[in-house]
Amino acid sequence: MSRSSLWAIPLGGLGEFGMNMMALRSGDDIIVIDAGMMFPEQELLGVDVVIPDITYLKQNRHMVRAIVLTHGHEDHIGAIPYILGDLNVPVYGTQFTLALVRRRLEERGLLEEAKLHEVAPGQIVRIEPFQIEFLHVTHSTIDCVALAIRTPVGVIIHTGDFKIDPTPVDGRPFDLHAFARYGQEGVLALFSDSTNVERPGYTPSERAVVVRLEELCRAAPQKIVVSCFASSIHRIQQVIDLAGIIGRKVGIVGRSMITNVETAHALGKLRIPDGTIVRPQDLRSFDPKHLMVLASGTQAEPMSSLSRIAVDNHRLISIGQNDTMILSARIIPGNEKNIFRMIDHLFRRGVLVYYEGGRAAPIHVSGHASQEEMKIVLQLVRPKYFVPLHGEYRQLFRHAALAEQMGAVSEEIVLLESGQSIEFTADGKAARREPVPAGRVMVDSGSLEEIEDVVIRDRRHLAEDGVVVPIIAIDKHTGRMETQPQIVTRGFLPSDDGSEILAHARDVVLRTVDQSTTEEKTDWSVIKEKIRVDLKRFLNKQTSKRPLILPVILEL
Ligand SMILES: [Zn+2]
Ligand SMILES: [Zn+2]
Secondary structure, eight states, X not given: OOTTEEEEEEEESBSBSSOOEEEEEXXXXXXXXXXXXXXXXXXXXXXXXXXXXXXXXXXTGGGEEEEEOSOOOHHHHTTHHHHHTXXXXXXXXXXXXXXXXXXXXXXXXXXXXXXXXXXXXXXXXXXXXXXXXXEEEBOSSSSEEEEEEEETTEEEEEOXXXXXXXXXXXSOOOOHHHHHHHHHHOOSEEEEEXXXXXXXSOOOOGGGHHHHHHHHXXXXXXXXXXXXXXXXXHHHHHHHHHHHHHTOEXXXXXXXXXXXXXXXXXXXXXXXXXXXXXOGGGTTTSOGGGEEEXXXXXXXXXXXXXXXXXXXXOSSOOOOTTOEEEEOSOOOTTOHHHHHHHHHHHHHTTOEEEOSSSOSSOSOOOSSOOHHHHHHHHHHHOOSEEEEESBOHHHHHHHHHHHHHHTOOSSEEOOOOTTOEEEEETTSOEEEEOOOOOOEEEEETTTTEEESOHHHHHHHHHHHHOEEEEEEEEOTTTOOBOSXXXXXXXXXXXXXXXXXXXXXXXXXXXXXXXXXXXXXHHOHHHHHHHHHHHHHHHHHHHHOOOOEEOOEEEEO
C-alpha cells in the first residue's frame, strides 16, 4: 500500500458498546488508537472479559508501531494486557491513563517488558509517518485526550470520549482552541463519540452534582455511603471536599476504589487533606454521624463491596436503619435487575437510598457530550469526512443525522461498523474497502487464554474437562438449604473414580452457602456466582482442570 493513502480500520466499538479500538494504516505503518474491553453479558457463562479480535494486527504485526490511548476507562485500555502479551508495541498515554495501565500489566507480570511512553496534553509525538498532538478534553475521569493526527493525506481528529464541561472540577478545560485551530487549517476526517446523541441540550457540568449531594449529606441522620465509579476521580474529589465542608471523615472500601484513589492521590491529581481518611479497621467503631464512606460497586456486581454491604456481609462496615446510601452513577442497561434488587435489600433494612432518576437536581451526570456539544465539535472542526464512533448502530446513525442536519461536513458522512475499513487518498477522496476480521474474543482472566468464541470455548471445556453441575435446594423464604448439595458431572474425571474430589467439592459448596447471608442465598444470581467462583478455584487447584461449572438452584 502506498504512503499516499490512509486506511482507518475500526476493530471495535462501532455498532457495539465497549472494546473501543481503531487502527490507522499508511503504507506499511500502523498505529492503534485505544485497546478496550467490554464486560461479558450474562449469557456468556464463565467468560471474564471480552476483547476485540486483533487478527488484522497479528497478520500485519511487523507494521504495528504503537498503541495510543485516549483515557483510562476499561472500554479503552482493558484489552492492553491481553494484546501486549502477543504484540509488545510501545504504548502512549497520559500520566493517569498509564498509571492504570501499569497496574494491570503488573498484575499479570507484563510490566517489565512493556514500553510505556507518557505524554501530556499539548505535546506532539512523531510515530512515522504520523504526527500526533494530544488535545485535552473533559470527561468523567481525568487526564483525557483527543488526538489530532497528521497523516500523509491530511489531518485526522479522534475525539476519544468527551463532554464539554465549562467548569471542570480540576480546572482543566476542554481545549476548544486546538479544535478550532485544526478546523481552520482543514481536517480530512473527524471521528467522534456518539454515546449520548439521544440527549438534547448540554450535559451538565460535573459540578452540578454537588448541590444535591450536599443537600442529602447535610440531612443524613447517620452514616453516609456514596458509591460511584472508581474511575470517576472528579466525583471522588467532590465527595472528599464535601465531607470536609460538612465535617465528616472519609472511609474508602472496595479494591478498585482504594487503588484508584491511591493512584490519583500519588500523582497529585486528588486533593485529600491530612486527617481526612478513616482507617478501614476503624470504620465499624467510628461515630456514624461523622462518617462518609466511598464504595465501589454501583452496578451491583455480585462480589462488589456495595452488593456485600447491601446484604450486610461486608467485613468492614454494616449499614442499617437511617443510614444514607447515595448511588452516584448511571444504571447501565442490562444491570437494572441486579441494581434494583440491591436497592430493595437496602430499603428493607431501613436505609435511606437515593439513586438516579427524575429529580430536579442530579446526583449523577454523564461524562459524554449531548447533542449541542457534539454540534460544537462538528462546527469547530468542519471536516471533509465524518465517522461517528463509540456507540451502538442507532447512536452512530443519529450522530450521522445530526451532522447531516447541520451541514458541517463538506464531503461525506460515513457510517462504519467494527471491521469495516475506509481508505482516504491524497486527492481528498474516500472509499470503503474490504472488511477485515473483527469481532469479540472471550477471555478467561484466570488463564489469560483467548477463547475464539463462547460456543467453541464451552465445547472445548466440555470436551477436555467436562461439566460440573452443583445442585442445591434453597427455601426461597428462609434461605435455608433443605438438602445436601448434589454434584452431577459429565466427562469430568479428576483421578481414579474422583469420589474424594467430589466429596470435597460438596464441602466447598456447603461452606460457600453457609458463609452467605440469607439475602445472598435468596438472591440467586449472587449465590450462583459465589458457588461458581469458589468451585472453579477449588477444582482448578485440585485437578488443574477447568470444567464448565453450571450451578443449579432448586426453589423450595
Ligand atoms: Zn470513557
Ligand atoms: Zn468509552
